[in-house]
Amino acid sequence: MKTTLLLFLLFISSTLFSQKFTLEGVLKDQDSIVLNGATVYVQSVKDSVPIAYGITNKNGEYSLRVNSGEDAKVIFNIASLGYQPYVKVVKVPLSGTLNIGYIVLNNDIEELDVITIIARAPPVLIKKDTVEYNADSFKTLPNDKADDLLKKLPGVDIDIDGIITVNGIEVTAINVDGMRFFCEQKGDIALKNLPSNVISKVQVTDYKTDNQKFTEEESDSGTKEINFKIKKGKNRATFGDVKLGYGTDEKYQANANIFKLIDGK
Numbered sequence: 381m382k383t384t385l386l387l388f389l390l391f392i393s394s395t396l397f398s399q400k401f402t403l404e405g406v407l408k409d410q411d412s413i414v415l416n417g418a419t420v421y422v423q424s425v426k427d428s429v430p431i432a433y434g435i436t437n438k439n440g441e442y443s444l445r446v447n448s449g450e451d452a453k454v455i456f457n458i459a460s461l462g463y464q465p466y467v468k469v470v471k472v473p474l475s476g477t478l479n480i481g482y483i484v485l486n487n488d489i490e491e492l493d494v495i496t497i498i499a500r501a502p503p504v505l506i507k508k509d510t511v512e513y514n515a516d517s518f519k520t521l522p523n524d525k526a527d528d529l530l531k532k533l534p535g536v537d538i539d540i541d542g543i544i545t546v547n548g549i550e551v552t553a554i555n556v557d558g559m560r561f562f563c564e565q566k567g568d569i570a571l572k573n574l575p576s577n578v579i580s581k582v583q584v585t586d587y588k589t590d591n592q593k594f595t596e597e598e599s600d601s602g603t604k605e606i607n608f609k610i611k612k613g614k615n616r617a618t619f620g621d622v623k624l625g626y627g628t629d630e631k632y633q634a635n636a637n638i639f640k641l642i643d644g645k
């Protein structure tokens with residue numbers, strides 16, 4: 381009987397401290413006009429790491445599925461060009477849905493403290509058909525590579541076979557500063573060798589063929605591609621674990637080509 385009771389209490393404790401809920405509401409401006417295309421995201425109160433994100437629709441509505449883990453509170457953020465950022469700490473409901481209701485964003489004003497706040501890029505920004513992650517908003521270890529960074533991004537998953545998906549949609553191409561590594565579309569070399577600390581942005585877009593990019597046609601692939609933007613001044617970094625005179629010719633050649641690509645030569 382005691383064992384059964386203990387197991388029950390452990391189950392209840394685990395349930396309480398692994399909360400999932402839906403956060404929803406409507407966004408308007410000071411003239412009561414709904415705001416479409418604003419980025420909304422939720423951060424952990426412990427380390428400010430983003431745990432959910434989304435975008436307002438044409439009716440100014442948003443709905444985020446949040447896994448708050450053991451946090452009793454989360455940080456809710458809204459970012460929209462031309463408006464002051466909105467930040468609020470909200471309590472995690474025991475279950476179900478938390479409807480915040482109407483939120484009014486104030487117009488941007490030309491004050492130094494406001495400009496400073498706005499200048500700080502949000503961890504996730506959604507611009508038209510692009511989801512852009514600010515890499516420095518996600519904690520990585522000194523020796524982590526690009527694939528380690530991807531595993532920390534909300535909405536991004538890598539399965540045991542190395543297949544990457546973003547919000548359930550498969551990623552079929554990896555680029556670095558808009559270019560392919562080693563003519564390799566899947567980007568395995570980049571994912572395993574590119575240091576995470578040289579990456580500025582991770583951009584996710586609909587996959588396009590080279591011809592579609594050249595002609596600016598719409599994508600019809602139904603898949604995604606990822607572009608790693610390199611930080612300024614970091615495009616001469618040494619990549620990979622292979623040093624001069626070590627390893628197979630193929631490994632060294634791959635490493636050399638990565639260096640040339642990032643270096644722009």
